[in-house]
Amino acid sequence: MTIAQIKVGYDNFSYLLSCEKQRKAAIVDPGYDAKKLLMFISQKNLTLEYLILTHYHHDHSSGCKMIKDLIPSVKIVASEKDGKHLGVLLDVVVSDNSQLKLGTMTLDFLLTPGHTAGGICVVVDNEALLTGDTLFIGDCGRTDLPGGNTEQMFRSLHEKLMNLPDHLIVYPGHDYGDVPFDTLGHQKVTNKTLAVKNLKEFSLIP
Numbered sequence: 318m319t320i321a322q323i324k325v326g327y328d329n330f331s332y333l334l335s336c337e338k339q340r341k342a343a344i345v346d347p348g349y350d351a352k353k354l355l356m357f358i359s360q361k362n363l364t365l366e367y368l369i370l371t372h373y374h375h376d377h378s379s380g381c382k383m384i385k386d387l388i389p390s391v392k393i394v395a396s397e398k399d400g401k402h403l404g405v406l407l408d409v410v411v412s413d414n415s416q417l418k419l420g421t422m423t424l425d426f427l428l429t430p431g432h433t434a435g436g437i438c439v440v441v442d443n444e445a446l447l448t449g450d451t452l453f454i455g456d457c458g459r460t461d462l463p464g465g466n467t468e469q470m471f472r473s474l475h476e477k478l479m480n481l482p483d484h485l486i487v488y489p490g491h492d493y494g495d496v497p498f499d500t501l502g503h504q505k506v507t508n509k510t511l512a513v514k515n516l517k518e519f520s521l522i523p
């Protein structure tokens with residue numbers, strides 16, 4: 318399996334997941350430069366099976382409709398709550414413990430509200446963790462936008478992501494850190510939003 322981290326727009330990351338064995342691909346968060354993402358897929362002679370939206374915000378999802386119009390067989394994947402804001406119909410609704418196969422790859426989904434009400438993270442083949450705007454390198458996503466909630470974010474980070482294995486590579490939705498990706502184990506001790514001990518400390522992070 319291959320995960321390509323592709324910088325799009327100003328500081329967004331889109332991701333291209335590909336299973337070389339069965340020539341299948343998924344795009345995660347096609348916010349900007351959707352044509353660039355499709356070029357990668359056609360150059361590698363892959364079939365696009367899924368469009369996965371970690372959350373509904375425009376900078377992560379605006380390429381969705383154009384791709385669906387060009388490739389109607391692609392399945393759009395998001396949570397029920399964020400799917401309502403996408404402006405396109407979902408083909409697959411995911412929640413905690415949902416699992417999809419992409420060729421020989423396994424995608425496990427976690428519902429991680431806090432930045433939006435229906436934000437999700439995706440574990441890829443027990444190797445990578447795509448975190449959208451839930452977790453960045455060194456920080457977490459904003460909770461002051463519509464649908465955001467500080468307590469929910471704390472619970473998503475500390476009751477879900479902190480329980481995942483240290484070896485996972487965190488691939489965030491924006492290039493906000495000093496590195497573009499990192500191990501979850503390193504983030505657990507260096508990321509200020511994961512290093513706090515309780516909700517009170519979390520709420521006081523500037």
Ligand SMILES: [Fe+2]
Pocket residue numbers: 372374432450
């Ligand atoms: Fe966002």
